[in-house]
Amino acid sequence: xxxxxxxxKTEKGYTYxxxxxxxxxxxxxxxxxxxxxxxxxxxxxxxxxxxxxxxxHAQVTYINVDKARQIPGVHCVMxxxxxxxxxxxxxxxxxxxxxxxxxxxxAIVAAEDWESLQKALKSIEIEYKELPAVFTPEEALxxxxxxxxxxxxxxxxxxxxxxxxxVRKGDVDAAFETCDHILERVYRTDPVEHAYMETEAAVAxxxxxxxxxxxxxxxxxxxxxxxxxxxxxxxxxxxxxxxxQQTVGxxxxxxxxxxxxxxxxxxxxxxxxxxxxxxxxxREESIIASTKRHPFTIKYKLGTNNEGKIQAFQAEVxxxxxxxxxxxxxxxxxxxxxAGVYEIPNVKVDVYGVFTNTVTAGAMRGYSSPQLIFGSExxxxxxAEELGMDYMEFKRLNMLKQGGTNACGQVMDAPIILPEILxxxxxxxxxxxxxxxxxxxxxxxxxxxxxxxMFYRGCGLGxxxxxxxxxxxxxxDDGTVMINSGLxxxxxxxxxxxxxxxxxxxxxxxxxxxxxxxxxxxxxxxxITAASRTTVMGSQSVKLAAEELKGYLxxxxxxxxxxxxxxxxxxxxxxxxxxxxxxxxxxxxxxxxHHWTGQQAGVMRWFKPPHLDYDMKEGFGKAFxxxxxxxxxxxxxxxxxxxxxxxxxxxxxxxxxxxxxxxTVIGQIYGGVLMGQGYAIMExxxxxxxxxxxxxFDTYMIGTSMDVPEIDAVLFESDDAAGTYGAKSVGExxxxxVAAAIISAITNAxxxxxxxxxxxxxxxxxxxxxxxxxxxxxxxARLKSRTDL
Amino acid sequence: xxxxxxxxxxxxxTQISPEQTLLSVIRGNLKMTGTKIGCMVGECGACTVILNGxxxxxxxxxxxxxxxxxxxxxxxxxxxxxxHPLQQAFIDHNAVQCGYCTSGFLMTxxxxxxxxxxPSRDEIKKAISGNLCRxxxxxxxxxxxxxxIAERDKPKEVPDNETKENAAEETVEAAAS
Numbered sequence: 001x002x003x004x005x006x007x008x009k010t011e012k013g014y015t016y017x018x019x020x021x022x023x024x025x026x027x028x029x030x031x032x033x034x035x036x037x038x039x040x041x042x043x044x045x046x047x048x049x050x051x052x053x054x055x056x057h058a059q060v061t062y063i064n065v066d067k068a069r070q071i072p073g074v075h076c077v078m079x080x081x082x083x084x085x086x087x088x089x090x091x092x093x094x095x096x097x098x099x100x101x102x103x104x105x106x107a108i109v110a111a112e113d114w115e116s117l118q119k120a121l122k123s124i125e126i127e128y129k130e131l132p133a134v135f136t137p138e139e140a141l142x143x144x145x146x147x148x149x150x151x152x153x154x155x156x157x158x159x160x161x162x163x164x165x166x167v168r169k170g171d172v173d174a175a176f177e178t179c180d181h182i183l184e185r186v187y188r189t190d191p192v193e194h195a196y197m198e199t200e201a202a203v204a205x206x207x208x209x210x211x212x213x214x215x216x217x218x219x220x221x222x223x224x225x226x227x228x229x230x231x232x233x234x235x236x237x238x239x240x241x242x243x244x245q246q247t248v249g250x251x252x253x254x255x256x257x258x259x260x261x262x263x264x265x266x267x268x269x270x271x272x273x274x275x276x277x278x279x280x281x282x283r284e285e286s287i288i289a290s291t292k293r294h295p296f297t298i299k300y301k302l303g304t305n306n307e308g309k310i311q312a313f314q315a316e317v318x319x320x321x322x323x324x325x326x327x328x329x330x331x332x333x334x335x336x337x338x339a340g341v342y343e344i345p346n347v348k349v350d351v352y353g354v355f356t357n358t359v360t361a362g363a364m365r366g367y368s369s370p371q372l373i374f375g376s377e378x379x380x381x382x383x384a385e386e387l388g389m390d391y392m393e394f395k396r397l398n399m400l401k402q403g404g405t406n407a408c409g410q411v412m413d414a415p416i417i418l419p420e421i422l423x424x425x426x427x428x429x430x431x432x433x434x435x436x437x438x439x440x441x442x443x444x445x446x447x448x449x450x451x452x453x454m455f456y457r458g459c460g461l462g463x464x465x466x467x468x469x470x471x472x473x474x475x476x477d478d479g480t481v482m483i484n485s486g487l488x489x490x491x492x493x494x495x496x497x498x499x500x501x502x503x504x505x506x507x508x509x510x511x512x513x514x515x516x517x518x519x520x521x522x523x524x525x526x527x528i529t530a531a532s533r534t535t536v537m538g539s540q541s542v543k544l545a546a547e548e549l550k551g552y553l554x555x556x557x558x559x560x561x562x563x564x565x566x567x568x569x570x571x572x573x574x575x576x577x578x579x580x581x582x583x584x585x586x587x588x589x590x591x592x593x594h595h596w597t598g599q600q601a602g603v604m605r606w607f608k609p610p611h612l613d614y615d616m617k618e619g620f621g622k623a624f625x626x627x628x629x630x631x632x633x634x635x636x637x638x639x640x641x642x643x644x645x646x647x648x649x650x651x652x653x654x655x656x657x658x659x660x661x662x663x664t665v666i667g668q669i670y671g672g673v674l675m676g677q678g679y680a681i682m683e684x685x686x687x688x689x690x691x692x693x694x695x696x697f698d699t700y701m702i703g704t705s706m707d708v709p710e711i712d713a714v715l716f717e718s719d720d721a722a723g724t725y726g727a728k729s730v731g732e733x734x735x736x737x738v739a740a741a742i743i744s745a746i747t748n749a750x751x752x753x754x755x756x757x758x759x760x761x762x763x764x765x766x767x768x769x770x771x772x773x774x775x776x777x778x779x780x781a782r783l784k785s786r787t788d789l
Numbered sequence: 790x791x792x793x794x795x796x797x798x799x800x801x802x803t804q805i806s807p808e809q810t811l812l813s814v815i816r817g818n819l820k821m822t823g824t825k826i827g828c829m830v831g832e833c834g835a836c837t838v839i840l841n842g843x844x845x846x847x848x849x850x851x852x853x854x855x856x857x858x859x860x861x862x863x864x865x866x867x868x869x870x871x872x873h874p875l876q877q878a879f880i881d882h883n884a885v886q887c888g889y890c891t892s893g894f895l896m897t898x899x900x901x902x903x904x905x906x907x908p909s910r911d912e913i914k915k916a917i918s919g920n921l922c923r924x925x926x927x928x929x930x931x932x933x934x935x936x937x938i939a940e941r942d943k944p945k946e947v948p949d950n951e952t953k954e955n956a957a958e959e960t961v962e963a964a965a966s
Contacts, residue, residue, distance in 0.1 A: 022880045029888030030876040032823015032863035036889065039822035195923050197827050197835055197889040249825075249889030250923050283828045491887025491924050663883035663929070670926030671886065697832035697921060704918045705927040 003424070004659045004715035012658060012717070015572065016503035017725055020663045021510055023496045025247070025489060034247040037218050038201035038280045045203070046075055046110040048269045048279035049117045051124055052289065053099035053106065056690025057133035057146070057357040060097040060106050064125040068109065071123060073116030076273045079107040083268075088232040090326025091149075092257055092360075094264050099128070100148055101323035101357050102691055103258070103289030110269040110277050133357035134158065135690050137297060137318045140354045148323055148355035155355065160321060163353035165331035167338070167408045167619040170346030172303075175312035179303030183383050186299050187375035188756040191292035191320075192683045194364055195702045198249020199286040202263035203278040204230075204270035214241050214271065216263045219248035221255040221363075221490060223518045224525035229260040230267045241267075245518035248490035252675070253363030253530055255490065257326070258290040284695040291362025292685065294330070294353075295320040296371040298338075300379050308389050310398045312346040313339045313407070317372070321353035322360035327367075328353070329464040332616065333531075334368035336623045339407040340376040341418065341456040342398045347407045349619070358690045363530055365672070369457060369736040370679055374757055377453045377740040382753065392432070395454065396422075406456075406627075409620045414720045418454060418629045421653040421716055425452075428712065429633045429651050438748050445640050451744025453737040454631040458624025459722065459729045460533040463614035467533055469526035471542030473502060473549050474602035477595035479588025481508065483515045484604075486526020487538040492731055493664040494534045500660055501539050501724060505546035506553075508573045508587050524606070532729030535660055537625075539724045541607035548603045556594040560585060609722075626722035629655040630733045632676075634741035635709075638749045643765030645681045647707075647742055653714040657728035662715065669713040669734040674703040676738020682707070684760050701760075793857055796821075797865025805852050812836045812847035815862060823863035823892045827921070834920030837893035838862050844900035846919075863892035866899065875899060875937045882933035886924030893920050898934050910935065 004018075012018050028034035065077040080086065080095040087093045095105050107124050111117040134140040134148065140158035149155050154162050176182060202218035214234065220226045223243040231241045243263070248255060258281065266279040281289070296319055303312040315338045319331075331351040338349045353361075380398075384391035400406055402416045426432060434450045441447045461467040472484045483502055489495040495515045503510040516522075526538070550570060557575035558565040561583060569576050575590050577583035595601060614621035635649040650673050659665055682701050686693040694700040720726055743754045752767055759767070792805045796819060803818040815824050815838065824847060827835030831849035838847045839861040866873040875898060878884070885891050894917060901908070901916040908916065913934050914927075922930065 020883070023883065023885060025888070026880040026885045027872070029885045029891050030863075030872065030879050030895065031867050032821075032892045034888055035822070036825070038826065041820065195921075197833065197887065197921065197923055198825070199827075248887060250887040252923070280826070283830075491889075493886065667883050667886060667925055667929050670928045671922075671924045672926075674926040675923070696830050697828045698830050702921060702923065703926075704921065705914045705931065706918045708914075708927050711926070711928065 002717050004656065004662060004717050014504055014725070015507065016510055017500045017660045018658060019661070021496060021500050021661055023493060024499050024515060025495055036198050036201065036249050037203055037246040038198070038278070040203045040217055040246070040278065042203065042205055042276040045276040045278055046112060046269070046273060047114055047117050048108060048110045048266050048277045049121055050105040050265055051107040051121050052285060053102050053104045055099060055128060055130050056102055056135070057131040058099045058128040059131055060099065060126060061129050062125070062127040063106065065107060067125060068120040068123040071116050071120045073112040074109060074120045075112070075275070076110040076269050077107060077120060077124070078268060078272060084235055085233060088229050091324035092261060092326070094233050094261060094268070101359060103359065104323070105265070108265045108269060110273055133690055135356050135358050137320050137354040137356065140356050148357060158355045160325060160328070160353045160355055163321070163325070163328040163331050165335045165351045165619070167335040167347055167349040169407060169409050169620060172312040172314050172346045172348040175346035176301070176303045179311050180306045181383070181386055182301065182303045183386055184301045185379055185382060186297065186755065187378060189296045189371040189374065190756070190758060191295045191359060191361065191685050192364070192679055192758065193287055193292055193685055193700055194252045194254035194290065195700070196250030196252060196254060199281040199283055200255065200259045200262045200290065201280040202259070202266045203276060204263065204266040205276040206270045206274055208274055212240055214267055216241065216243045216267060217246050218243060218259060218263045219246045219255060220259050221251045221253065221488065221530060222528035223488065223520050224486070225256060225528065226260045226263045227520050229264045233264040234267055234271055243520040245488055248488065251490040252365045253367065254290055256528070257360065257362055258286065283697065287695040287700065288359065288692050291360050291364070293364035294361040294368065294371065298372070298375040300375070302379060302383050304383060304387065308387050308394050308397050310342060310344045313344045314348045315339070317349065317351040319353040319361060320356055320358065322356060322358050324360050325353055327362055330363065330367050332464045333458065334372060335619060336408050336458060337369055338372050338376065340373065341400045341454055341629065343400045343404040344398070344407060349407065358687060359692060365675060366732050366736040367531065369455065369732065370676065370739055373453055373455045373737050374740040374743060378743060378753065378755070381744060381747065400456070408623050410622045414626050415718050416629060417655050417716055417718050418631065421629060421631050421655065422454065424714060425631055425633050425651050425653050429635065431633055435748055447638050447640060447749040449636045449638060449745040449747070449749025450633065451741050451746070451748050452631060452633050453740035453744060455737045456627045456629045457729060457733050457736065459626050459628055460537040460609065460624065461531050462624035463612045463616070465527070466608060467537045468606065468608040469538045469541050470524040470604060470606055471539070471545050472523065472602060472604035473542060473545040475549060475553065475591050475594065477592050479512060479591040481506070481513045483513060483542055484523050485538065485542055486518060486523045487534050488518050488529045490529060492534070492668060493661065494529070496664060497535045497660045498539050498542050501543055502546045504725065505543050506550050507570050532731040532733070535727050536723035536729050537607070537609055541605045543724055544605040544607060545603040548605065552600045553590055553594060556597065556599050557585060557590045560590065560593060626720050626728065628657070628728040628733050630737060632737040632741040634738070634745040636742060636745040636749060638746060638764070640750070640768060643761045643768055645746060645761065645764055647677050647681070647709040649710040649712070650738065651712040653716055654730055654733050655716050655718055655728060656730060657718055657720050657723055658726035659715055659717060660725070660727050665715060665730055666713055668730055670711055672734025673711050673738050674708055676735040677707070677709070677742060678703050679758055680739035680742040681759060683758050790853065792852055792855065794855060795859040797861055807853050809852045810848055811838070811840070811850040811852045811855055814852040815847060821862055821864050825889055825892060832921070834893040834897065835890050837896045837920060839896050839900045842900065842903065844897045861896070863895055866895060874940060878933040878937035878940065882929050882936050884925065884930040884933035890920060890922045894922065894930055907938065
């Protein structure tokens with residue numbers, strides 16, 4: 001398959017996509033003019049704040065806000081007693097007397113300035129009764145454990161029933177009976193923080209006229225979800241809430257729950273005071289109350305025959321979802337992907353979430369894949385070791401191939417370019433030679449290691465939810481074009497990608513195209529900007545709208561040429577009469593005539609991908625329209641004395657289908673690699689008894705420029721019709737296999753299996769010096785043999 | 790108390806309280822929101838401005854101590870609609886994603902390049918290591934800074950060339966007509 005950038009030319013014959021185009025929002029961002037929600041100012045605007053729980057689990061036994069209300073500059077103090085409705089869709093409470101984790105709120109305040117707000121929050125007289133709490137699934141699943149949600153029909157004890165998803169293929173029990181080798185292992189992952197640079201912020205502006213529309217300016221991952229919560233907490237219809245999307249300072253899946261709560265709380269205060277209210281989370285509030293990447297406990301059982309063919313795969317995936325949750329759909333993705341990119345005849349996967357009194361879990365770049373790729377890729381290495389086989393030989397033997405079926409029985413009819421990706425990356429890194437050479441370093445204190453991970457990812461939402469979205473394209477009388485979409489720019493570059501896609505479809509230069517952001521009053525609910533669905537699926541509606549609009553414009557041009565529309569083409573901003581060289585009319589001239597002759601100047605289209613025949617109840621069928629393939633090679637150096645791990649180089653290859661914008665893709669990969677590296681060896685979120693101790697960047701460490709390894713990103717293109725112009729996902733694939741590859745490299749360097757991530761230098765030191773061969777349950781173990789890696 | 794500053798070349802005076810940070814004066818009193826709030830503990834660099842020629846994290850600078858000083862913020866980089874060449878380099882090299890950290894990186898880089906106009910890649914890495922970015926992985930930011938230097942050091946076009954180009958264009962036009 002072709003590699004984008006080889007010979008520095010595109011293979012696919014496109015004009016405006018498949019190449020670099022500067023980001024359409026970059027000028028505002030480099031000049032500081034871009035407005036994030038926290039930058040907005042309105043006349044009479046108040047500052048809002050919230051009283052968060054000091055405990056992991058507590059009941060408020062007394063609250064008195066009289067003193068707080070007396071503070072000069074304070075306009076409103078509300079408590080849970082003032083709410084008509086404590087919670088909305090998805091468990092989370094706007095305010096409550098029962099505080100189920102540190103991020104829960106019992107009161108909110110609006111004041112004229114930050115100082116009086118802080119004084120008021122401190123003046124609230126409140127007494128708590130601390131309640132028994134559970135922090136891990138192990139504790140939460142013990143008989144008689146304190147319940148996070150009592151009398152809840154959606155719970156079995158602390159298990160969230162709605163979160164149960166499974167995959168079933170063949171008969172694992174029968175298959176295990178016949179297996180020559182069986183391996184059981186437990187892998188664990190701990191929560192990590194999104195660490196978007198902008199914290200959650202919203203400004204709610206009430207309208208006191210009869211229309212009564214509350215406008216909320218916010219930077220959401222899903223403005224329609226924010227609208228749902230705000231409408232619900234105010235007890236008004238969706239039509240009375242308008243969410244206007246602001247520039248988003250990063251999301252990575254995270255600007256949903258706390259963003260919605262922040263907007264809702266600001267709206268409550270705005271509604272009560274009749275004044276605009278701005279609420280911005282401090283970094284500490286953002287870290288304690290926002291969701292984290294789901295902590296997983298993964299219990300595997302794997303069976304093979306003597307030749308190394310996998311016969312049966314069984315996994316129980318238990319998630320610590322924290323106190324609240326609304327991402328049961330993640331478990332569909334987790335169930336489908338748990339076994340990785342391998343062909344296995346018998347598969348049984350069960351996934352479920354357990355409530356605890358700890359920080360809540362939510363979508364974070366990968367939506368289960370960084371955890372599962374780490375676990376399963378290590379598992380396969382361990383199995384190969386058991387068999388005395390080279391792990392690459394084992395992986396290649398069992399790799400999913402075109403025409404085969406994946407874990408949930410989906411026939412993989414599109415090309416699988418993984419073998420090409422592996423060959424290229426192995427060649428570039430001299431993988432096999434290095435891997436073998438690094439096994440003989442027992443005398444060195446600084447040991448090199450090389451490791452790999454390979455993976456696939458279902459593109460878009462798949463059978464998880466309708467992957468539908470709206471898009472519109474409008475042409476103005478001066479020849480400028482305006483795009484609107486129900487999906488959001490959160491830094492990933494979607495506005496630029498969509499602009500290029502419309503430019504390609506219409507065949508006009510991108511610089512006449514403008515993209516307004518989401519205003520929920522102007523476009524139907526298009527769901528969440530997540531699942532790496534935006535370019536692949538979300539831009540389809542915009543493309544359809546552009547195609548339809550182009551048809552109308554061709555009719556106008558045909559009228560001007562006194563020809564039929566079939567005789568006219570639009571190419572690079574010029575309408576041309578086919579076969580007549582001088583018969584040319586510029587786009588803007590036709591657009592002007594189009595307007596003044598009353599032709600249709602705008603189109604809104606809806607896109608819903610073809611139905612997928614997937615049976616959720618049985619856990620079997622066609623789960624995703626298509627899959628993107630990738631691999632990561634990591635090269636590390638481990639200091640055996642200090643535990644320091646230096647990631648020297650990451651080489652990765654991704655199946656992009658069609659590259660829309662090469663520099664944007666590369667930029668996403670670079671950022672994804674660093675985030676994945678943090679997940680392996682840096683980002684430790686310290687939680688003691690449900691209270692987060694690392695609540696700012698002085699204690700929660702994310703990578704700086706000094707931590708970035710050399711990164712070689714190879715962009716593979718393939719032919720796959722499912723996505724817009726054949727594009728596939730990259731936002732999440734860029735990060736999902738990185739931790740797995742780094743851990744594989746550490747094993748190559750040290751001979752130690754890491755079965756729990758993230759680890760930091762201190763953990764590594766302790767592993768190096770206190771490694772225990774007997775520990776298999778999420779502990780670490782030395783390899784039995786260093787020669788069979 | 791009254792604070793006097795020169796902000797992006799203009800003299801300003803504003804009423805402040807003694808505990809205010811420079812960041813709060815810039816965003817609150819002066820209503821200039823290009824400088825961002827990230828952590829309020831001096832760790833992320835989103836609030837970086839140039840104070841008397843040095844890049845500082847304005848969230849941990851006491852405003853009262855800045856009396857009479859010169860402050861430069863991201864709003865002062867462009868000359869009207871004409872971007873500072875480093876801003877242009879950030880666009881050309883795709884060094885911007887969500888953009889929240891961008892003004893801090895620009896101010897850090899501008900102050901650094903004034904001190905060290907011809908840095909190595911390692912020196913650039915070190916110079917920006919006090920600014921956090923979660924989107925880009927920093928590489929395209931470093932490339933933008935290098936790209937700016939390369940562009941700056943390019944020999945200026947000699948008038949001779951211009952004449953030749955003009956002449957060539959005229960020829961084309963003549964041929965077309």
